[in-house]
Amino acid sequence: MHIVDGALSAPVLVSGAVLAIVGVFIGLKKMDYDQLPLVGVLASVFFIASYIHLPLGFSSVHLIMNGLLGILLGWVAFPALLVALLLQVVFFGFGGLLVLGVNTLNIALPAVIVYYLCYRGVRHESAKVAAIWGAIGGASAIVLTSIMVAFSLALSGESFVLAAKAVLPAHIPIMVVEAFVSYAAVYLIHTVKPEFITKESI
Amino acid sequence: MSKLEHSLTSWSGQALKHQPSLIDGIDARVRIVCAGLFALVVVSSVAFLPALLGLLLAFFLVKMAKLNIKRTLRRVVAMDLFMLTLICILPFTTPGDPMFTLFGLAASWQGLAHALLITIKANAVLLVLFSLVATMSASTLGHALAHLKMPNKLVHLLLFMVRYLDVISLEYKKMRRAMQARAFVLGCDRHTWQSIGYLFGMLLIRSVERAERILGAMKCRGFCGRLYLNDEMKITLSDRFFGLIFFCFLILLIGLNIDAT
Numbered sequence: 084m085h086i087v088d089g090a091l092s093a094p095v096l097v098s099g100a101v102l103a104i105v106g107v108f109i110g111l112k113k114m115d116y117d118q119l120p121l122v123g124v125l126a127s128v129f130f131i132a133s134y135i136h137l138p139l140g141f142s143s144v145h146l147i148m149n150g151l152l153g154i155l156l157g158w159v160a161f162p163a164l165l166v167a168l169l170l171q172v173v174f175f176g177f178g179g180l181l182v183l184g185v186n187t188l189n190i191a192l193p194a195v196i197v198y199y200l201c202y203r204g205v206r207h208e209s210a211k212v213a214a215i216w217g218a219i220g221g222a223s224a225i226v227l228t229s230i231m232v233a234f235s236l237a238l239s240g241e242s243f244v245l246a247a248k249a250v251l252p253a254h255i256p257i258m259v260v261e262a263f264v265s266y267a268a269v270y271l272i273h274t275v276k277p278e279f280i281t282k283e284s285i
Numbered sequence: 286m287s288k289l290e291h292s293l294t295s296w297s298g299q300a301l302k303h304q305p306s307l308i309d310g311i312d313a314r315v316r317i318v319c320a321g322l323f324a325l326v327v328v329s330s331v332a333f334l335p336a337l338l339g340l341l342l343a344f345f346l347v348k349m350a351k352l353n354i355k356r357t358l359r360r361v362v363a364m365d366l367f368m369l370t371l372i373c374i375l376p377f378t379t380p381g382d383p384m385f386t387l388f389g390l391a392a393s394w395q396g397l398a399h400a401l402l403i404t405i406k407a408n409a410v411l412l413v414l415f416s417l418v419a420t421m422s423a424s425t426l427g428h429a430l431a432h433l434k435m436p437n438k439l440v441h442l443l444l445f446m447v448r449y450l451d452v453i454s455l456e457y458k459k460m461r462r463a464m465q466a467r468a469f470v471l472g473c474d475r476h477t478w479q480s481i482g483y484l485f486g487m488l489l490i491r492s493v494e495r496a497e498r499i500l501g502a503m504k505c506r507g508f509c510g511r512l513y514l515n516d517e518m519k520i521t522l523s524d525r526f527f528g529l530i531f532f533c534f535l536i537l538l539i540g541l542n543i544d545a546t
Contacts, residue, residue: 087364088328089406090371111438116511117500119438123445124496127453128488130446134457135481138473148485155489166443170450173418173426176360176411180324242379242396246371260478267482268489276490 085171085186086232088179092239099235100184106161106191114159125155126163130170137260144257150224151217151265153194154205160194161187185235193227205269205280213280214270221265222258229254306351308420312524313429316417319531324410326535332545333398335538336405342534343412350416357415361408368404375400423447428514441512449499453492460484 091099114122129152136143153160165187171177178186197220204216229250237247272280308316327339347357376384379396418426424447431440464480471477500508 087368087403087407088324088410089403093329107439111436114438116438116441116509119441119445120499120503121493121496123442124449124453124492124499125489126442127446127449128485128492130450131454131457131488132485134454135485137477137481138471146481146485151485162439162442166439166446169443170423170446172411173414174423176364176415179328179407180321180410180414181328242375242399245378246374249374263475263478264482264485267479268486271483271486272490275486276493279490279493 085168085178086182086189086235088181090239090243091182091185091235095235095239096181096185099182099188103161103165103184103187103191106158106188106195107165110158110161110163113157114162118159122156122159122163125152126167129163130167133171139256139260144260146261146264147190147225147228147257148221148261148265149190149194149228150197150201150221150261151268153191153197153224154201154217154220156194157198158195160198161191164191164194189228189231189235192231193224196227197224210270210273210277213273214266217269218262218266222262225254225258225261229258303353303420304351306349306420308346308350308416310523311527312518312520313421313425314432314518315520315524315528316421317426317429317433319528320413320417322535323413323531326538326542327406327409330402330406330538330542332542333402333405334545335541336402336409338538338541340405340409340412343409343416346416347412350420352416352420357412360415361411364407364411365404368400368407371403372397372400428516429518431514432518437511440514444512449492449495452495453488456491457484457488460487 129148132146132148134145136145149160149164152163156163165183168178168183168186168190172180172183200223201216201220205213205220207213207216233247233250236243236250269280323339323342327336330336330339347354376392376394376396379393379399381393381395384392384394384397421429424444427440427443427447430443431437461484464484469480471481
Protein backbone atom coordinates (compact mmCIF):
# COMPACT_ATOMS: atom_id res chain seq x y z
CA MET A 84 0.00 0.00 0.00
CA HIS A 85 2.79 2.41 0.84
CA ILE A 86 4.70 3.35 -2.28
CA VAL A 87 8.42 3.78 -1.64
CA ASP A 88 10.69 6.64 -2.64
CA GLY A 89 12.31 6.50 -6.03
CA ALA A 90 9.62 4.52 -7.85
CA LEU A 91 7.32 7.27 -9.08
CA SER A 92 8.10 9.86 -11.72
CA ALA A 93 8.47 13.54 -10.88
CA PRO A 94 5.15 14.75 -12.42
CA VAL A 95 3.22 12.15 -10.41
CA LEU A 96 5.06 13.11 -7.22
CA VAL A 97 4.47 16.82 -7.72
CA SER A 98 0.79 16.58 -8.66
CA GLY A 99 0.17 14.16 -5.79
CA ALA A 100 1.83 16.54 -3.36
CA VAL A 101 -0.11 19.56 -4.65
CA LEU A 102 -3.46 17.77 -4.41
CA ALA A 103 -2.61 16.46 -0.96
CA ILE A 104 -1.72 19.98 0.20
CA VAL A 105 -5.07 21.24 -1.09
CA GLY A 106 -6.85 18.45 0.79
CA VAL A 107 -4.90 19.10 3.99
CA PHE A 108 -5.65 22.80 3.70
CA ILE A 109 -9.41 22.17 3.37
CA GLY A 110 -9.24 19.71 6.27
CA LEU A 111 -7.43 22.21 8.51
CA LYS A 112 -9.97 24.91 7.64
CA LYS A 113 -12.79 22.60 8.75
CA MET A 114 -11.12 21.68 12.03
CA ASP A 115 -11.35 23.81 15.17
CA TYR A 116 -8.77 23.82 17.92
CA ASP A 117 -11.49 22.36 20.15
CA GLN A 118 -11.64 19.26 17.98
CA LEU A 119 -7.90 18.66 18.12
CA PRO A 120 -7.99 16.07 20.93
CA LEU A 121 -10.77 14.15 19.16
CA VAL A 122 -9.01 14.15 15.79
CA GLY A 123 -5.66 13.28 17.38
CA VAL A 124 -7.16 10.36 19.27
CA LEU A 125 -9.08 9.06 16.24
CA ALA A 126 -6.00 9.32 14.05
CA SER A 127 -4.10 7.33 16.66
CA VAL A 128 -6.78 4.62 16.61
CA PHE A 129 -6.31 4.25 12.88
CA PHE A 130 -2.56 4.16 13.31
CA ILE A 131 -3.07 1.31 15.78
CA ALA A 132 -5.40 -0.43 13.30
CA SER A 133 -2.41 -1.00 11.07
CA TYR A 134 -0.83 -3.05 13.87
CA ILE A 135 -3.60 -5.59 13.50
CA HIS A 136 -2.38 -8.27 11.14
CA LEU A 137 -5.06 -10.77 10.20
CA PRO A 138 -3.93 -14.15 8.90
CA LEU A 139 -5.05 -14.85 5.36
CA GLY A 140 -3.97 -18.03 3.65
CA PHE A 141 -0.19 -18.19 3.69
CA SER A 142 0.34 -14.54 4.50
CA SER A 143 -1.36 -11.83 6.49
CA VAL A 144 -2.95 -8.48 5.76
CA HIS A 145 -3.12 -5.47 7.99
CA LEU A 146 -6.21 -3.34 8.37
CA ILE A 147 -6.27 0.10 6.75
CA MET A 148 -9.72 1.26 7.78
CA ASN A 149 -9.56 4.49 5.82
CA GLY A 150 -13.25 4.12 4.91
CA LEU A 151 -14.39 4.27 8.52
CA LEU A 152 -11.97 7.11 9.27
CA GLY A 153 -13.47 9.04 6.36
CA ILE A 154 -17.01 8.45 7.61
CA LEU A 155 -16.04 9.83 11.01
CA LEU A 156 -13.77 12.68 9.98
CA GLY A 157 -14.71 13.79 6.46
CA TRP A 158 -12.14 16.22 5.04
CA VAL A 159 -10.24 16.23 8.31
CA ALA A 160 -9.05 12.75 7.27
CA PHE A 161 -6.44 14.52 5.12
CA PRO A 162 -4.43 16.20 7.91
CA ALA A 163 -4.98 13.21 10.22
CA LEU A 164 -3.60 10.75 7.67
CA LEU A 165 -0.75 13.05 6.64
CA VAL A 166 0.49 13.19 10.23
CA ALA A 167 0.00 9.44 10.71
CA LEU A 168 1.94 8.64 7.53
CA LEU A 169 4.70 11.10 8.46
CA LEU A 170 5.16 9.38 11.82
CA GLN A 171 5.11 5.97 10.12
CA VAL A 172 7.80 6.85 7.62
CA VAL A 173 10.08 8.55 10.13
CA PHE A 174 9.84 6.08 12.99
CA PHE A 175 8.96 2.81 11.23
CA GLY A 176 10.35 3.21 7.74
CA PHE A 177 7.03 2.69 5.98
CA GLY A 178 6.87 4.32 2.55
CA GLY A 179 9.04 7.30 1.76
CA LEU A 180 9.50 11.00 2.35
CA LEU A 181 8.93 12.47 -1.10
CA VAL A 182 6.02 10.15 -1.86
CA LEU A 183 4.27 11.32 1.30
CA GLY A 184 1.96 13.53 -0.75
CA VAL A 185 0.98 10.74 -3.14
CA ASN A 186 0.50 8.24 -0.32
CA THR A 187 -1.63 10.71 1.66
CA LEU A 188 -3.76 11.44 -1.38
CA ASN A 189 -4.18 7.73 -2.20
CA ILE A 190 -5.51 6.95 1.26
CA ALA A 191 -7.28 10.19 2.23
CA LEU A 192 -9.17 10.97 -0.98
CA PRO A 193 -11.07 7.64 -0.90
CA ALA A 194 -11.84 8.38 2.76
CA VAL A 195 -13.42 11.71 1.79
CA ILE A 196 -15.34 10.12 -1.11
CA VAL A 197 -16.68 7.44 1.24
CA TYR A 198 -17.72 10.18 3.65
CA TYR A 199 -20.00 11.71 1.01
CA LEU A 200 -21.15 8.28 -0.19
CA CYS A 201 -22.09 6.78 3.18
CA TYR A 202 -22.78 9.86 5.28
CA ARG A 203 -26.55 9.30 5.31
CA GLY A 204 -26.51 5.52 5.29
CA VAL A 205 -24.36 5.11 8.37
CA ARG A 206 -26.67 7.40 10.33
CA HIS A 207 -29.72 5.21 9.60
CA GLU A 208 -31.68 4.38 12.76
CA SER A 209 -31.52 0.63 12.14
CA ALA A 210 -28.17 -0.77 13.28
CA LYS A 211 -28.19 -3.45 10.55
CA VAL A 212 -28.72 -0.96 7.72
CA ALA A 213 -26.08 1.38 9.12
CA ALA A 214 -23.64 -1.51 9.45
CA ILE A 215 -24.23 -2.53 5.83
CA TRP A 216 -23.41 1.04 4.78
CA GLY A 217 -20.32 0.82 6.95
CA ALA A 218 -19.28 -2.35 5.13
CA ILE A 219 -19.89 -0.69 1.74
CA GLY A 220 -17.78 2.27 2.87
CA GLY A 221 -14.98 0.06 4.16
CA ALA A 222 -14.84 -2.00 0.97
CA SER A 223 -15.17 0.89 -1.47
CA ALA A 224 -12.41 2.86 0.26
CA ILE A 225 -10.04 -0.05 -0.36
CA VAL A 226 -11.15 -0.36 -3.98
CA LEU A 227 -10.63 3.36 -4.58
CA THR A 228 -7.27 3.33 -2.81
CA SER A 229 -6.00 0.41 -4.87
CA ILE A 230 -7.22 2.03 -8.09
CA MET A 231 -5.35 5.21 -7.15
CA VAL A 232 -2.19 3.30 -6.24
CA ALA A 233 -2.42 1.48 -9.57
CA PHE A 234 -2.84 4.78 -11.41
CA SER A 235 0.08 6.45 -9.69
CA LEU A 236 2.25 3.48 -10.66
CA ALA A 237 0.96 3.24 -14.23
CA LEU A 238 1.38 6.98 -14.83
CA SER A 239 5.01 6.75 -13.75
CA GLY A 240 6.13 4.63 -16.67
CA GLU A 241 5.27 1.85 -19.08
CA SER A 242 7.29 -0.66 -17.09
CA PHE A 243 5.08 -0.25 -14.04
CA VAL A 244 1.85 -1.14 -15.86
CA LEU A 245 2.12 -4.83 -14.97
CA ALA A 246 2.75 -3.99 -11.31
CA ALA A 247 -0.21 -1.62 -11.44
CA LYS A 248 -2.43 -4.36 -12.82
CA ALA A 249 -1.30 -6.65 -10.01
CA VAL A 250 -2.29 -4.10 -7.35
CA LEU A 251 -6.04 -4.49 -7.89
CA PRO A 252 -6.44 -8.27 -7.52
CA ALA A 253 -3.98 -8.19 -4.61
CA HIS A 254 -6.37 -5.95 -2.71
CA ILE A 255 -9.51 -8.04 -3.17
CA PRO A 256 -8.90 -10.13 -0.02
CA ILE A 257 -8.21 -7.00 2.04
CA MET A 258 -11.42 -5.51 0.66
CA VAL A 259 -13.47 -8.50 1.85
CA VAL A 260 -11.86 -8.55 5.29
CA GLU A 261 -12.26 -4.80 5.69
CA ALA A 262 -15.96 -4.99 4.74
CA PHE A 263 -16.63 -7.58 7.45
CA VAL A 264 -14.61 -5.72 10.07
CA SER A 265 -16.27 -2.38 9.25
CA TYR A 266 -19.69 -4.03 9.39
CA ALA A 267 -19.01 -5.36 12.88
CA ALA A 268 -17.45 -2.09 14.08
CA VAL A 269 -20.37 0.08 12.91
CA TYR A 270 -22.87 -2.43 14.29
CA LEU A 271 -21.18 -2.34 17.69
CA ILE A 272 -20.95 1.44 17.80
CA HIS A 273 -24.59 1.70 16.81
CA THR A 274 -25.65 -0.65 19.57
CA VAL A 275 -23.36 0.61 22.33
CA LYS A 276 -23.12 4.32 21.71
CA PRO A 277 -25.47 5.43 18.94
CA GLU A 278 -25.09 9.14 19.72
CA PHE A 279 -21.43 8.94 18.68
CA ILE A 280 -22.30 8.10 15.10
CA THR A 281 -25.65 9.85 14.75
CA LYS A 282 -24.46 13.22 15.98
CA GLU A 283 -23.22 15.64 13.37
CA SER A 284 -19.72 14.72 12.38
CA ILE A 285 -16.87 17.18 12.14
CA MET B 286 7.50 -12.38 10.05
CA SER B 287 7.28 -11.53 13.72
CA LYS B 288 11.02 -10.93 13.78
CA LEU B 289 10.71 -7.98 11.47
CA GLU B 290 10.31 -4.51 12.90
CA HIS B 291 8.15 -3.89 9.88
CA SER B 292 5.12 -5.51 11.44
CA LEU B 293 4.62 -2.44 13.63
CA THR B 294 4.38 -4.12 16.97
CA SER B 295 4.39 -1.09 19.18
CA TRP B 296 4.75 2.60 19.27
CA SER B 297 7.19 3.63 21.92
CA GLY B 298 6.46 7.31 21.41
CA GLN B 299 10.13 8.06 21.56
CA ALA B 300 13.14 8.35 19.40
CA LEU B 301 14.89 5.27 18.09
CA LYS B 302 17.02 3.71 20.79
CA HIS B 303 20.63 4.71 20.31
CA GLN B 304 23.66 5.77 22.27
CA PRO B 305 24.33 9.48 22.64
CA SER B 306 26.13 10.68 19.55
CA LEU B 307 27.32 13.74 17.72
CA ILE B 308 24.07 13.88 15.75
CA ASP B 309 22.09 14.51 18.94
CA GLY B 310 23.93 17.78 19.43
CA ILE B 311 22.86 19.18 16.07
CA ASP B 312 19.84 21.45 15.88
CA ALA B 313 16.63 19.57 15.01
CA ARG B 314 15.68 21.99 12.24
CA VAL B 315 19.04 21.57 10.52
CA ARG B 316 18.63 17.80 10.66
CA ILE B 317 15.13 17.89 9.18
CA VAL B 318 16.07 20.26 6.37
CA CYS B 319 19.18 18.22 5.55
CA ALA B 320 17.18 14.98 5.43
CA GLY B 321 14.56 16.60 3.20
CA LEU B 322 17.09 18.02 0.76
CA PHE B 323 18.94 14.71 0.71
CA ALA B 324 15.74 12.89 -0.23
CA LEU B 325 15.07 15.40 -2.98
CA VAL B 326 18.55 15.09 -4.50
CA VAL B 327 18.84 11.30 -4.20
CA VAL B 328 15.35 10.53 -5.50
CA SER B 329 15.86 12.74 -8.53
CA SER B 330 19.22 11.11 -9.32
CA VAL B 331 19.36 9.54 -12.73
CA ALA B 332 22.68 7.72 -12.50
CA PHE B 333 24.06 4.99 -10.26
CA LEU B 334 27.09 6.87 -8.96
CA PRO B 335 25.26 9.68 -7.11
CA ALA B 336 22.68 7.23 -5.74
CA LEU B 337 25.42 4.91 -4.49
CA LEU B 338 27.34 7.82 -2.95
CA GLY B 339 24.10 8.83 -1.24
CA LEU B 340 23.73 5.32 0.16
CA LEU B 341 27.33 5.49 1.36
CA LEU B 342 26.62 8.76 3.14
CA ALA B 343 23.51 7.16 4.64
CA PHE B 344 25.59 4.29 6.07
CA PHE B 345 28.09 6.80 7.39
CA LEU B 346 25.32 8.78 9.12
CA VAL B 347 23.85 5.59 10.62
CA LYS B 348 27.31 4.84 12.04
CA MET B 349 27.70 8.42 13.23
CA ALA B 350 24.27 8.42 14.94
CA LYS B 351 25.30 5.19 16.72
CA LEU B 352 22.04 3.50 15.79
CA ASN B 353 21.66 -0.14 16.66
CA ILE B 354 22.85 -1.59 13.35
CA LYS B 355 20.97 -4.84 13.70
CA ARG B 356 17.63 -3.23 14.44
CA THR B 357 18.07 -0.60 11.76
CA LEU B 358 18.92 -3.20 9.13
CA ARG B 359 15.94 -5.30 10.17
CA ARG B 360 13.63 -2.40 9.39
CA VAL B 361 15.24 -1.75 6.04
CA VAL B 362 15.31 -5.44 5.10
CA ALA B 363 11.55 -5.58 5.63
CA MET B 364 11.18 -2.94 2.94
CA ASP B 365 13.71 -4.68 0.71
CA LEU B 366 11.68 -7.88 0.76
CA PHE B 367 8.97 -5.81 -0.85
CA MET B 368 11.47 -4.35 -3.32
CA LEU B 369 12.46 -7.89 -4.29
CA THR B 370 9.14 -8.31 -6.09
CA LEU B 371 9.90 -5.14 -8.03
CA ILE B 372 13.32 -6.51 -8.97
CA CYS B 373 11.56 -9.65 -10.22
CA ILE B 374 8.94 -7.79 -12.26
CA LEU B 375 10.74 -4.82 -13.80
CA PRO B 376 13.28 -6.70 -15.98
CA PHE B 377 10.40 -8.39 -17.79
CA THR B 378 8.37 -5.25 -18.37
CA THR B 379 11.15 -2.90 -19.45
CA PRO B 380 12.25 -3.18 -23.06
CA GLY B 381 16.01 -3.37 -23.67
CA ASP B 382 18.97 -5.70 -24.17
CA PRO B 383 17.92 -9.22 -23.19
CA MET B 384 19.61 -10.74 -20.14
CA PHE B 385 17.88 -14.13 -20.31
CA THR B 386 14.48 -15.43 -21.34
CA LEU B 387 11.98 -17.23 -19.17
CA PHE B 388 8.88 -18.86 -20.66
CA GLY B 389 9.38 -16.80 -23.79
CA LEU B 390 9.61 -13.51 -21.85
CA ALA B 391 12.81 -11.56 -22.16
CA ALA B 392 14.35 -10.03 -19.06
CA SER B 393 16.26 -6.87 -19.84
CA TRP B 394 19.36 -5.40 -18.24
CA GLN B 395 17.73 -1.97 -18.26
CA GLY B 396 14.84 -3.25 -16.17
CA LEU B 397 17.17 -4.78 -13.62
CA ALA B 398 19.19 -1.55 -13.47
CA HIS B 399 16.02 0.48 -12.94
CA ALA B 400 14.84 -1.80 -10.14
CA LEU B 401 18.24 -1.70 -8.44
CA LEU B 402 18.37 2.09 -8.72
CA ILE B 403 14.97 2.38 -7.02
CA THR B 404 16.11 0.02 -4.27
CA ILE B 405 19.27 2.05 -3.64
CA LYS B 406 17.37 5.33 -3.54
CA ALA B 407 14.67 4.06 -1.19
CA ASN B 408 17.24 2.57 1.19
CA ALA B 409 19.40 5.70 1.21
CA VAL B 410 16.44 7.96 2.03
CA LEU B 411 15.19 5.70 4.81
CA LEU B 412 18.61 5.31 6.43
CA VAL B 413 19.16 9.07 6.43
CA LEU B 414 15.70 9.59 7.91
CA PHE B 415 16.44 7.04 10.63
CA SER B 416 19.78 8.55 11.54
CA LEU B 417 18.93 12.26 11.31
CA VAL B 418 15.21 12.53 12.12
CA ALA B 419 14.15 9.39 13.98
CA THR B 420 16.91 9.92 16.55
CA MET B 421 15.06 12.93 17.94
CA SER B 422 11.98 12.46 20.08
CA ALA B 423 8.68 12.75 18.26
CA SER B 424 7.73 15.87 20.20
CA THR B 425 11.02 17.56 19.29
CA LEU B 426 10.14 16.74 15.69
CA GLY B 427 6.82 18.53 16.19
CA HIS B 428 8.45 21.59 17.73
CA ALA B 429 11.09 21.75 15.02
CA LEU B 430 8.43 21.50 12.31
CA ALA B 431 6.57 24.37 14.01
CA HIS B 432 9.74 26.47 13.89
CA LEU B 433 10.01 25.52 10.21
CA LYS B 434 6.60 27.16 9.66
CA MET B 435 4.46 24.08 9.33
CA PRO B 436 0.77 25.08 9.91
CA ASN B 437 0.02 25.39 13.59
CA LYS B 438 -2.95 23.03 13.66
CA LEU B 439 -0.95 20.33 11.91
CA VAL B 440 1.80 20.61 14.53
CA HIS B 441 -0.77 20.41 17.31
CA LEU B 442 -2.28 17.35 15.69
CA LEU B 443 1.15 15.73 15.55
CA LEU B 444 1.85 16.50 19.20
CA PHE B 445 -1.54 15.13 20.28
CA MET B 446 -1.01 12.00 18.23
CA VAL B 447 2.45 11.40 19.60
CA ARG B 448 1.01 11.54 23.08
CA TYR B 449 -2.09 9.45 22.51
CA LEU B 450 -0.59 6.74 20.32
CA ASP B 451 1.04 5.46 23.45
CA VAL B 452 -2.14 5.58 25.52
CA ILE B 453 -4.33 3.99 22.87
CA SER B 454 -1.87 1.29 22.03
CA LEU B 455 -1.90 0.34 25.73
CA GLU B 456 -5.69 0.26 25.62
CA TYR B 457 -5.54 -1.93 22.52
CA LYS B 458 -3.08 -4.32 24.15
CA LYS B 459 -5.27 -4.54 27.23
CA MET B 460 -8.28 -5.51 25.15
CA ARG B 461 -6.29 -8.02 23.13
CA ARG B 462 -5.04 -9.61 26.32
CA ALA B 463 -8.61 -9.88 27.58
CA MET B 464 -9.52 -11.63 24.33
CA GLN B 465 -6.53 -13.96 24.64
CA ALA B 466 -7.60 -14.82 28.17
CA ARG B 467 -10.85 -16.02 26.62
CA ALA B 468 -8.87 -18.21 24.23
CA PHE B 469 -9.35 -16.06 21.15
CA VAL B 470 -6.94 -16.95 18.36
CA LEU B 471 -6.72 -15.04 15.11
CA GLY B 472 -7.92 -17.13 12.22
CA CYS B 473 -9.16 -16.63 8.70
CA ASP B 474 -12.90 -16.78 9.28
CA ARG B 475 -15.93 -14.59 9.89
CA HIS B 476 -15.70 -15.04 13.64
CA THR B 477 -12.23 -13.47 13.71
CA TRP B 478 -13.28 -10.58 11.50
CA GLN B 479 -16.36 -9.92 13.58
CA SER B 480 -14.40 -10.01 16.82
CA ILE B 481 -11.74 -7.70 15.43
CA GLY B 482 -14.50 -5.39 14.20
CA TYR B 483 -16.00 -5.30 17.70
CA LEU B 484 -12.53 -4.72 19.15
CA PHE B 485 -12.00 -1.84 16.76
CA GLY B 486 -15.43 -0.35 17.43
CA MET B 487 -14.90 -0.56 21.17
CA LEU B 488 -11.46 1.02 20.81
CA LEU B 489 -13.09 3.89 18.89
CA ILE B 490 -15.76 4.42 21.54
CA ARG B 491 -13.30 4.34 24.42
CA SER B 492 -10.98 6.72 22.58
CA VAL B 493 -13.74 9.20 21.83
CA GLU B 494 -14.81 9.18 25.45
CA ARG B 495 -11.19 9.69 26.39
CA ALA B 496 -10.92 12.61 23.97
CA GLU B 497 -13.90 14.25 25.67
CA ARG B 498 -12.21 13.84 29.06
CA ILE B 499 -8.93 15.19 27.65
CA LEU B 500 -10.62 18.29 26.31
CA GLY B 501 -12.44 18.80 29.61
CA ALA B 502 -9.26 18.43 31.61
CA MET B 503 -7.35 20.75 29.30
CA LYS B 504 -10.07 23.40 29.37
CA CYS B 505 -10.05 23.19 33.14
CA ARG B 506 -6.38 24.17 32.98
CA GLY B 507 -7.08 27.10 30.73
CA PHE B 508 -6.43 25.49 27.33
CA CYS B 509 -7.52 27.96 24.68
CA GLY B 510 -6.68 25.83 21.68
CA ARG B 511 -2.98 26.49 21.64
CA LEU B 512 0.07 24.79 22.99
CA TYR B 513 2.98 27.07 23.67
CA LEU B 514 6.24 26.08 22.13
CA ASN B 515 8.54 27.82 24.52
CA ASP B 516 11.72 25.99 23.75
CA GLU B 517 14.26 28.13 22.03
CA MET B 518 16.16 26.58 19.22
CA LYS B 519 19.45 28.21 18.46
CA ILE B 520 21.69 27.55 15.52
CA THR B 521 25.24 27.17 16.81
CA LEU B 522 28.56 27.06 15.04
CA SER B 523 28.60 23.26 14.89
CA ASP B 524 25.14 23.31 13.26
CA ARG B 525 26.41 25.65 10.58
CA PHE B 526 29.43 23.44 10.08
CA PHE B 527 27.35 20.27 9.73
CA GLY B 528 24.93 22.03 7.40
CA LEU B 529 27.76 23.34 5.23
CA ILE B 530 29.43 19.93 4.85
CA PHE B 531 26.10 18.27 4.10
CA PHE B 532 25.28 20.97 1.57
CA CYS B 533 28.64 20.57 -0.18
CA PHE B 534 28.02 16.84 -0.44
CA LEU B 535 24.62 17.44 -1.99
CA ILE B 536 26.16 19.86 -4.50
CA LEU B 537 28.62 17.10 -5.40
CA LEU B 538 25.72 14.67 -5.99
CA ILE B 539 23.90 17.23 -8.15
CA GLY B 540 27.09 17.83 -10.11
CA LEU B 541 27.53 14.11 -10.72
CA ASN B 542 23.94 13.94 -11.96
CA ILE B 543 24.44 16.81 -14.38
CA ASP B 544 27.62 15.14 -15.55
CA ALA B 545 25.74 11.87 -16.16
CA THR B 546 23.10 13.54 -18.30
